[in-house]
Amino acid sequence: MxxxxxxxxDRISRVRGMRGSMWVSAEDGLPVAQLLMxxxxxxxxxxxxxxxVRKVSGTAGAVGAGRVRFVQMEAAGGTLLVALAPPDxxxxxxxxxxxxxxxxxxxxxxxxxxxxx
Amino acid sequence: xxxxxxxxxxxxxxxxxxxxYADLAEALRRKNxxxxxxxxxxxxxxxxxxxxxxxxxxxxxxxxxxxxDRARLAWSKVLEIAPDHGGALKGVAFVRFxxxxxDAAAAALEQALAVDPSDEAARRxxxxxxxxxxxxxxxxxxxxxxxxxxxxxxxxxxDTASFAAAAAPAPTPPPLPAAPAEAARVRPPVFSxxxxxxxxxxxxxxxxxxxxGGLVSSAGADVAEVAAAGLAGVSGEATRTGxxxxxxxxxxxxxxxxxxxxxxxPVGEGALILVRRDRSMPVGLALRFAERARGTASxxxxxxxx
Numbered sequence: 001m002x003x004x005x006x007x008x009x010d011r012i013s014r015v016r017g018m019r020g021s022m023w024v025s026a027e028d029g030l031p032v033a034q035l036l037m038x039x040x041x042x043x044x045x046x047x048x049x050x051x052x053v054r055k056v057s058g059t060a061g062a063v064g065a066g067r068v069r070f071v072q073m074e075a076a077g078g079t080l081l082v083a084l085a086p087p088d089x090x091x092x093x094x095x096x097x098x099x100x101x102x103x104x105x106x107x108x109x110x111x112x113x114x115x116x117x
Numbered sequence: 118x119x120x121x122x123x124x125x126x127x128x129x130x131x132x133x134x135x136x137x138y139a140d141l142a143e144a145l146r147r148k149n150x151x152x153x154x155x156x157x158x159x160x161x162x163x164x165x166x167x168x169x170x171x172x173x174x175x176x177x178x179x180x181x182x183x184x185x186d187r188a189r190l191a192w193s194k195v196l197e198i199a200p201d202h203g204g205a206l207k208g209v210a211f212v213r214f215x216x217x218x219x220d221a222a223a224a225a226l227e228q229a230l231a232v233d234p235s236d237e238a239a240r241r242x243x244x245x246x247x248x249x250x251x252x253x254x255x256x257x258x259x260x261x262x263x264x265x266x267x268x269x270x271x272x273x274x275x276d277t278a279s280f281a282a283a284a285a286p287a288p289t290p291p292p293l294p295a296a297p298a299e300a301a302r303v304r305p306p307v308f309s310x311x312x313x314x315x316x317x318x319x320x321x322x323x324x325x326x327x328x329x330g331g332l333v334s335s336a337g338a339d340v341a342e343v344a345a346a347g348l349a350g351v352s353g354e355a356t357r358t359g360x361x362x363x364x365x366x367x368x369x370x371x372x373x374x375x376x377x378x379x380x381x382x383p384v385g386e387g388a389l390i391l392v393r394r395d396r397s398m399p400v401g402l403a404l405r406f407a408e409r410a411r412g413t414a415s416x417x418x419x420x421x422x423x
Contacts, residue, residue, distance in 0.1 A: 041362070048358040055354045056372045059347035059379070061134070063393060064334040066375030073355055076365035080358060094362065 002033070008091070008111035009035040015107060017099030019078070023115075024050055024090040032089065040094060049082050049092040069112075070105060081105065085112035122148070129157075134164055136343065139171045146178050154178050167325050167346030169199040176208050185212050198326065198342060201232040207239055214246065222246050305329045307417045311410055319391045320384065320414045325349030328388065329417070335376075344391060351381060352389055369407070371400060380407035384414045 005023050012021040013035050020036030022045065029050030034042045057068045073080045076097075081104055083091040091108045095101075125141035138161025145154035158175040165171055176191035189212040195205035206229035213221035226243040229236055307329040308314035315331035322328055325346040332341040355367040372379040373396075380392045380403055392407040 044361050048354075048361055052351070052354045052358055052370075055347070055351045056370065056379075059344060059351055060372055060374045060377075062343045062347050063332055063340050063377075063379070063391075064336075065372070065377040065379055065393060068372050068374045070373040071370065073358065073364075073367055073370045075355075075359045075367040077359075078362075078364045080362065080364065 005033045008114065009033060012093055012104065012107045012111065015100060015104045017096045018104065019094045019096060021091065021093040022046060024092050026050055026088050026090050045092060045094055049080060050090060053082050053084065053090060070109060072101060081108060083108035083112040085115040089115055136165065136168060139168065139174050142174045142178065146174065146181060151178055151181055165343065165346070167198055167342060169195045169202055169342050173202065173204050173208070180211065185215055188212055203229050203233050203236060206232065210242065219246055304331060307414060308410060317393045318410050319344060321345040321348060321389050323349060323352060323387045323389065332393065348381060348389055348391055369404065371404065373400065378403045380404055382407060382411050384411055385418055388418055390414050
């Protein structure tokens with residue numbers, strides 16, 4: 001894991017309620033770097049997050065919303081967050097329901113923007 | 118016409134996922150380039166299987182080719198997706214009449230008139246169907262050319278003298294895509310009172326069929342059907358993600374995009390709502406707006422016995 005990617009994951013993982021964060025290849029849904037709590041299925045998180053983002057992006061394009069930057073899926077038992085880091089990376093985070101989404105989003109968008117530079 | 122085909126071909130080359138394929142297929146059909154039109158339509162529909170207007174064009178192409186069974190199937194598909202699609206209702210009437218079922222043709226035309234009482238072509242065709250003493254129509258001497266003309270005209274069915282009289286107006290194809298005002302008119306006004314109730318709020322079922330509301334693109338086109346088809350896939354993906362990751366049932370998906378924020382949420386079992394809000398509205402406020410619309414949709418669905 002490169003220092004820069006690792007530091008970004010470290011910052012995201014400090015947000016309360018976070019169970020793990022990772023860099024994922026947008027195209028094939030494979031993990032590039034990860035920082036996960038015990039028991040979090042990294043490969044599944046990466047693959048499902050990438051697939052969800054593809055579907056959401058397709059719909060956003062169809063309705064004229066433009067390129068998607070951030071996706072959050074809230075469920076009964078937690079939240080999946082994804083920031084797009086063009087051209088080919090995703091910042092993915094899995095959190096429980098106590099998470100401060102605003103703070104998590106801030107850190108993830110910051111990481112995504114830094115990766116895009 | 119050649120310019121139109123060039124322009125649409127260019128648009129499709131720049132964006133292969135564009136819905137311009139339907140206009141291109143229609144333009145090719147009108148130029149009697151049926152094989153090419155068929156190829157374009159089928160290719161477009163492989164990307165947009167729930168695009169009603171694409172199936173409508175496909176039906177016209179099959180009708181031009183004299184393949185009435187396939188034409189009827191394609192128009193039936195349109196009506197599955199958009200039950201009030203005027204072009205498809207008139208297309209079904211055309212096929213039924215050609216197949217010797219005047220009652221079914223009249224029923225389809227009556228339905229077209231119920232959807233759009235101002236459709237004069239459908240009214241004249243219906244009058245003619247009712248007046249015509251039934252006899253199975255003789256096969257036209259030049260089926261393809263004659264059907265081309267008849268299908269292009271809304272008051273189709275002009276391969277008998279009586280229908281030719283009914284179909285006097287110049288051919289006017291159904292709008293591609295459907296005009297937003299027309300689409301909104303036939304959908305239940307569930308969200309009246311909400312800001313942009315028929316342009317930014319869409320209620321659909323889990324199979325991707327529109328139930329109420331509407332969605333209009335920045336260019337003014339009705340994109341509700343396309344959005345609904347795509348959203349069914351999003352919902353399935355969210356359910357799978359929730360199950361695999363042990364997150365349980367998903368409640369909302371928020372997508373922040375360049376020009377708008379989208380909120381998707383399930384409404385009871387089997388229905389979804391999509392709310393699109395301008396980027397200038399904070400995400401938290403968009404979520405509250407969506408929650409209010411979801412409540413309204415839930416109440417309406419309960420009233421429908423859904």
